[in-house]
Amino acid sequence: MSSMYLSALKLSIFGQSHGPCVGAVLDGLPAGEAVDLDALHAFLRRRAPGQSELTSARKEEDLPQLLSGLSQGVTCGAPLAIVLPNADAQPGDYDSLRDAPRPGHADFTAHVKFKGFEDAAGGGHFSGRLTAALCAAGGICLQILARRGIAVGAHLLRVGEVADVPFDPVCLTRETLLAPGNSAFPALDGQAAECMRQTIRAAKQAQDSVGAEVECAALGVPAGLGDPLFDGMENRIARIAYAIPGVKGVEFGGGFALSRMRGSEANDPFLCQDGAVRTRTNRAGGILGGITTGMPLLYRAAVKPTPTIGHPQQSVCLRTGEPVTLCAHGRHDPCIALRAVPCFEAALALALLDAMLERCSTPLGGIVHEP
Numbered sequence: 001m002s003s004m005y006l007s008a009l010k011l012s013i014f015g016q017s018h019g020p021c022v023g024a025v026l027d028g029l030p031a032g033e034a035v036d037l038d039a040l041h042a043f044l045r046r047r048a049p050g051q052s053e054l055t056s057a058r059k060e061e062d063l064p065q066l067l068s069g070l071s072q073g074v075t076c077g078a079p080l081a082i083v084l085p086n087a088d089a090q091p092g093d094y095d096s097l098r099d100a101p102r103p104g105h106a107d108f109t110a111h112v113k114f115k116g117f118e119d120a121a122g123g124g125h126f127s128g129r130l131t132a133a134l135c136a137a138g139g140i141c142l143q144i145l146a147r148r149g150i151a152v153g154a155h156l157l158r159v160g161e162v163a164d165v166p167f168d169p170v171c172l173t174r175e176t177l178l179a180p181g182n183s184a185f186p187a188l189d190g191q192a193a194e195c196m197r198q199t200i201r202a203a204k205q206a207q208d209s210v211g212a213e214v215e216c217a218a219l220g221v222p223a224g225l226g227d228p229l230f231d232g233m234e235n236r237i238a239r240i241a242y243a244i245p246g247v248k249g250v251e252f253g254g255g256f257a258l259s260r261m262r263g264s265e266a267n268d269p270f271l272c273q274d275g276a277v278r279t280r281t282n283r284a285g286g287i288l289g290g291i292t293t294g295m296p297l298l299y300r301a302a303v304k305p306t307p308t309i310g311h312p313q314q315s316v317c318l319r320t321g322e323p324v325t326l327c328a329h330g331r332h333d334p335c336i337a338l339r340a341v342p343c344f345e346a347a348l349a350l351a352l353l354d355a356m357l358e359r360c361s362t363p364l365g366g367i368v369h370e371p
Contacts, residue, residue, distance in 0.1 A: 003125070005240060007231075008358035009350065011137055013243075017122030017129040018089035024082050024133040026140065028357065029069070031077040033144050040064055043139040044084075046181065046342040047132060049331075054200045055339055057331040059088045064136050082136045086129070090331075091121035100315045100324045104307030106245075111318060128245045128336055131343045138346020141353040150352065152345045154216035155180035156187050157300060159196040159335060160203075165189045167217050169253065169282035172296045174219055186341045204334035207310030207327075212337030215300045216344040218352060221286065223277075223294035225355040232290020233297070236355060240347040241301050246336050249302035253285025268295075297352075301344055303337035 005011040008028055015022030041063055049056040062084050069080025098120045101107035106126040110118040118124055142152055151174050157164050164187045167177070180186040187193035203210040226233035238250045258266045268279035279295055286297035308328045315326045333339060 005243075005350070005354075007236070007354045009141075009354040011350065013130055013133045013137075015084075015086075015130060015133065016119045016124045017086075017127030018091040018124075019086060019119070021083050021085045022130050022133045023084060024137040025079050026069070026082070026137045027079040029075045029077075029080055029140070029144070030357070031075050033075040033147075034073055035066070035070060035075065035140055036143060037064065037066070039143065040136065040139045043142065043342060044132060044135055046186075047135050047339050049333070049339065050088075054197060054204070054334065056333045058090075060084075060132070061087060062132050080137075080140070082133065084132050084136060089121075097326070097328065099318050100326055101318065102307050102326060102328060103313045103315060104304070108318075123245075126245065128333075128340070131244055131340065134240075134243065134350075135342055135346045138343075138349045141349040142345065145349055145353055145356075148220070148356075150218060150220040151177055152216070152218045152349050152352075153177035153179075153181055154186070154214055154341045154344045154348075156185075156196060156212055156337060156341060157215040158213040159337070160199045160210045160212070162192060162195040162199050164192040164196070167215055167296075167298060169285070169296055169298050170280075172217060172219060172298075177217055177219055180341070181345070186338070200335045200338065203305075209306035209309050209332075209334050209336075211305040212303050212335055213300055214303060214337055214341055214344050215298070216348050217296050217298040218286075218348055219296055221292050221294065221297045221352065223292055225292040225352065225359060226287065226290045228290045233287045233292055233351065233355060234290060234299075236351040237299060237348055240350055241299070241344060244301070244303075244340055244343045244347065246303045246306070246340070247301050248304050250299060252287055252299045254283035255285075255300065258283060292355075297348070299348070303340060306333050306336045308332045 003013050010027040012025045044062040048060050048062045050059040065083045067081040067083060069075055069078050110126055155164060157166060185193045187196060199210055234252050241247055241250050266283055268281045268284055271278055271280055282295045286293050286295040310327055313326045315324050317324050
């Protein structure tokens with residue numbers, strides 16, 4: 001099924017943008033894992049709309065309601081079901097768009113796929129609203145990974161033509177990795193952050209939108225996670241990352257730049273450091289042959305501009321085939337990547353925990369759990 005990720009962890013995401021709620025069911029979590037609901041809510045708040053002039057004005061508290069899977073605050077082995085109510089749904093905002101698909105949006109393909117029975121309000125099941133459920137599931141995985149010494153963080157690497165300082169692929173520290181998530185704006189360089197704000201603000205004032213690039217990394221990942229071919233770590237991560245609406249490209253380590261190099265430049269030389277095999281550089285992004293190397297795991301995602309904009313766009317009437325001009329109204333983000341930063345952390349956390357659970361028959365590779 002398209003809305004499920006099935007492996008050692010089984011994740012199902014449900015709901016529609018302007019329906020009663022969105023949510024997730026996460027099955028396969030080890031029992032006995034404490035879930036800090038306050039920390040989970042704080043993580044979800046990073047993605048929630050309505051918190052600044054640069055995001056959608058929609059107001060959603062995104063306070064997670066756990067319906068099953070916990071007993072006395074810890075996982076009990078049952079499927080963990082999370083619900084996030086849609087408190088500020090306004091489906092009427094989309095009445096004028098039901099018969100004219102938005103350029104760049106899934107309106108047309110959804111109409112073809114579901115023969116006109118799709119929920120068109122806010123994109124329905126295709127909406128970025130469903131990333132709240134992804135973050136709820138991934139936020140729990142982040143807590144479990146943190147107890148195993150694995151930290152995950154992300155930042156806006158680029159907004160339009162404005163670039164932030166990239167993560168150091170070899171010497172990345174936990175302080176630097178986690179700093180954007182603790183900041184009002186998810187960038188490392190203060191000057192770049194202000195220029196990014198101005199770029200997003202300018203797009204909004206022009207009733208337009210702007211694309212961006214997100215960089216995500218993990219520290220403390222052990223060597224040996226993942227598999228060759230179809231279950232490689234790149235495959236696992238990309239499969240979840242591409243579930244984030246608007247993602248049009250994913251690359252690892254040196255990514256596409258490696259295609260312009262010679263092998264003598266692209267290869268990461270091995271060395272022994274503190275009794276462990278490491279690499280002097282990390283153009284592989286911490287993955288070789290689909291398997292983690294023990295170096296920082298690093299990937300980037302390209303996020304297209306928000307397709308719903310007030311700027312006039314050409315479309316057609318689906319009933320008559322006549323041309324129409326769309327000027328979309330409602331509440332939309334001028335840069336969807338701004339709120340998507342924690343979504344990429346959630347994607348990486350889900351893929352990593354899944355690989356760890358699959359690695360051995362004993363929970364988390366035989367590491368003894370301490371409640």
